[in-house]
Amino acid sequence: MLTDYSRIVVAYDHSELSKKALKMAMNLAKQDKLIELLVVMVIQPERPMVYSYGYAFEAYHQKQREEVKAVRNELEQELKLLPNKSRTFAIEGTPGHMIVEFVKQNDADLVVMGSRGLSGLKELFLGSVSHYVVQKAHCPVFIVK
DSSP states (O other), X not given: OOSSOSEEEEEOOSSXXXXXXXXXXXXXXXXXXXXXXXXXXXEOOOOOOOOTTOOOHHHHHHHHHHHHHHHHXXXXXXXXXXXXXXXXXXXXXXXXXXXXXXXXXXXXXXXXXXXXXXXXXXXXXXXXXXXXXXXXXXXXXEXXX
């Protein structure tokens, strides 16, 4: 192996910083075709407000599932450009906790993620998700800004 990494996890939320993180992870993976790249999206369950035009709870979740499927398809097309083994995952839960658990369960050597994601309130901090992952992950975390 040319690097110390055999399995890299990219935390992806379709934000510009997560797209940049994915590109950096792909460039790192290109150094050695034995590096496996795992891209994980965490869908945080929300209770949407019912809008006057009738967005029901199930309709909201159906739309969310369709969006996740479209993003995964887009990711898989991009990952096909790599000679490396790569997979995408969509899991549900609290983002920081789920990323740390995913990294642990998949015995990752490195996490690559953006410093801030799509949530506006999290912009006030380093990014509460990235901060949590840096504090709790068992492996190095590469933060992209």
